[in-house]
Each structure stands twice: as structure tokens, then as C-alpha cells.
Amino acid sequence: MQDILFDFISKYISITEDEKNAILSLDLFRSVKKGTILLKEGQKSLNSYFVLKGCIRIYYIIDGEEKTTAFYTEMDALTPACVINKAASEYFISCVEDCILTVSNVDMEEEINTKFPKFDIMCRKFSEELLAKQQINFDEFKTSSPEQRYLNLLQKRPDLIQRVPQHQLAGFLGIKPESLSRLRARILEKKS
Amino acid sequence: MQDILFDFISKYISITEDEKNAILSLDLFRSVKKGTILLKEGQKSLNSYFVLKGCIRIYYIIDGEEKTTAFYTEMDALTPACVINKAASEYFISCVEDCILTVSNVDMEEEINTKFPKFDIMCRKFSEELLAKQQINFDEFKTSSPEQRYLNLLQKRPDLIQRVPQHQLAGFLGIKPESLSRLRARILEKKS
DNA sequence: AGTATTTCTTAACTAAAGTCAAGGAGTTAT
DNA sequence: ATAACTCCTTGACTTTAGTTAAGAAATACT
Numbered sequence A, B: 001m002q003d004i005l006f007d008f009i010s011k012y013i014s015i016t017e018d019e020k021n022a023i024l025s026l027d028l029f030r031s032v033k034k035g036t037i038l039l040k041e042g043q044k045s046l047n048s049y050f051v052l053k054g055c056i057r058i059y060y061i062i063d064g065e066e067k068t069t070a071f072y073t074e075m076d077a078l079t080p081a082c083v084i085n086k087a088a089s090e091y092f093i094s095c096v097e098d099c100i101l102t103v104s105n106v107d108m109e110e111e112i113n114t115k116f117p118k119f120d121i122m123c124r125k126f127s128e129e130l131l132a133k134q135q136i137n138f139d140e141f142k143t144s145s146p147e148q149r150y151l152n153l154l155q156k157r158p159d160l161i162q163r164v165p166q167h168q169l170a171g172f173l174g175i176k177p178e179s180l181s182r183l184r185a186r187i188l189e190k191k192s
Numbered sequence C: 001a002g003t004a005t006t007t008c009t010t011a012a013c014t015a016a017a018g019t020c021a022a023g024g025a026g027t028t029a030t
Numbered sequence D: 001a002t003a004a005c006t007c008c009t010t011g012a013c014t015t016t017a018g019t020t021a022a023g024a025a026a027t028a029c030t
Helices: A002-010 A017-024 A081-085 A106-115 A118-142 A146-156 A158-163 A166-172 A177-191 B002-010 B017-024 B081-085 B106-115 B118-142 B146-156 B158-163 B166-172 B177-191
Strands: A029-032 A037-039 A047-053 A056-062 A065-072 A092-095 A099-105 B029-032 B037-039 B047-053 B056-062 B065-072 B092-095 B099-105
Touching (some): A002 A047, A099 A106, A118 B081, A146 A158, B099 B106, B118 B146
Antiparallel strands (some): A056 A065, A056 A092, B037 B092, B056 B092
């Protein structure tokens, strides 16, 4: 299970046994039950997450309605905006499935980063890469219709469509659950 | 004019006269005419931009149609995705107005960063901050209607609505120019 | 100044998303 | 096992966006 984390790190930097042990000694691994809320709107948490197993999501509550905007699965890292801004969170984070996560806070990261400056490099590379991906992603979203977005998701993350409730997927696609339902029916009709 | 760049840098790190001179000696400043294309689809450019004056935009050409997805104005920095991926660009970048920019490439940045490690820290802070902003931005986009997005833009970046052609704004809002035109008429009617 | 081009608006029509409501299927809890 | 929820679908209706086309207004060109 820990190897998933080290595989991730190895994508950016080489890592020695010493460094691995330093990370393990921080005791970051947590098992979390489906439905657990990791972060609530209004909280000023300093925790970051890395998903080893399972799925977590970001959602807002707007006019009493849940609006899911993002999913994180195996090998995804999530540093909530409130950790960066040092502000109250605008959104919730909860577990879509039973999860195994690492939970780290800013202090731990600083400790590791001063001990092993390599990790700073990793963080920079990682956030630059993520920023580029995120931008392309946003652009794709803007330039396509809900139907195209759904078909696109079917290509790129077919697992998500299986493991996540449709009404959460709908939010992720920027539409209402009823629209997603109809859109799917429409696609099935076209195929036949 | 250079002070705009140094003000930006000062948001993240303290900067000495020595460091300022090192940057100035790179001769990064460029005047660019409206309409100039800075990056074309398919190119593997390694250039990053910082806007001192003017406005540049990202756009795609899809089915022969321009689709604008992002604008960058004074104090905005832009490192195209293709610089990070080392891949062919999926989009174009061009000047919406006459601009004064800094144009830097990856080699220059590495040179400065090894000479002054502080700049590495700045880059990390900056991309983390941008990533958090971008995420919130994307979430807002997903959870609101075209009309809400337009009204939101009117609040947050009223300048853009003045300085940018409507059909480019439409793409930015994820709709067609005709829809933006009607949407605006609708809003005016409501007010009266 | 006058022409060409780009940009914006309007209209009529089509297609798709939002809304509201009802009901069914599946899951969870006791 | 039954009741209570949650989740998904469907239908009828409203609203808004996409499409196509035409023309007006503003800008750029020489």
C-alpha cells in the first residue's frame, strides 16, 4: 500500500531508503469509512490528502443542495484551497467509498522539506504539472457540451462512472441529475 | 514599467537590487502589437509570459471556429501547458491589445533559479496559489449558469467586459456569442 | 472619405437543460 | 421482514442555449 505513495513520489524525484523511512515515521496512513467528512465548509484546516485506495470528492452546499465538483481517486493528491489561502474552506470533502489515505499537515511537510530539499522540487514540479492539466481540463469543459463532456469522461475515466453515484457525477459535469439521466438515454437511443 | 514585474515578485519573496539587475540583464521586455500571435497550435515553444500592459488570450480552433478560453492582463503570468508537458501546443495565444510583456524561456528561468534559489520558492508559491484559485474558479463555473457567470464577471473583472470583444468573452463564459448578446438584453430588461 | 471587414444584435426555429412532481428500484437500518 | 432512505428515471412544462440567417453598427484599411 505504501508503495503507491512511493511510486507517486518517484515520478518526480528519486527517493532513498532513508527518505522513505523519514516519511513512514510520520505515520500518515489512515483508513476512513465511506461517508466520512474530511473537511467542512467554514473550517480552517491545514490538512492535505493523498489517495492510496478509494475515492473522495469535493462538494459545495448551495441553496441547500449538494454540488459535487471534483473527484480524487488512487494516486491523486489534494491540497484544499483553504490550506493555501489560510482561509475558511468554501467547500466540503467527503469519502465516496471506504478509503485509505495519507493525511499530512503543512507543518509536517515543512519539516520534511527542510530535511530533504528534494521534496520542495517535487512539490513545485507536481503543482506546475497539475496546473497545466487543470487548465487544459477547464478549457475542454468550456468548449464542449454536456453530452460531449460525458462521452469524454467515458473515455478518460470510465471507472468514475461505475463507482460514483450519478447525481454526484451530474454536478461534476456541470448539469442536474435529471439532465444526465436524459442525456444517457439519448446516447443509448442513438447507438441503436 | 519594470516596477510592475518587481511588485509582482515582491508579493512572494523579498528581492535585492542585485537580483533586480540580474533579471534586467536578461532583457526580457517586449512590445507587441495587437493581433500578434505569440504561440500557435502544434508549436513546441518553451516561452513564458508576464503581462505588464495589455491583454493576451488563449484560444482554440475547433471545427474552424475560434474558442477563447482565457485572458491574461496586467500582473498575470502565463506558462503555457506545452512548456510544462514538453508537447505540441493544443492552443493559440495572441494579443487582444498592444502589449508590453516579458518573454522568458525555460533556460533563462533555470539560470536565474540556480543563481538565486529564492526564485524557486517563488515559483512554487505562485503555482500553488494559482492552482488553488483556478480550482475555485472552475468550481464556480460548474456550479453556475451562463447568466450568473456573466454577472459574476461583471463584479470581479469589469475591465474585461470593456476591453475584450464580446464574441471572445462568450467563449470565455462557455457560450456562443448570440447567447451572450441575448443574455445581456435579458439582464437589461430585468433591471427596468 | 469610402470601402471592406469585423463585431454585435435580432429574429425564427430547434434542441437541450432546468424545474417540479411522481414513482420505481435498490440499499440500509431496526 | 418491513419501513425509511437514497438514488435513478420519466413525464410535462418552462426556460435558455444552439443554429442559421440577415442586417446594423463599429473599426480598420488604403
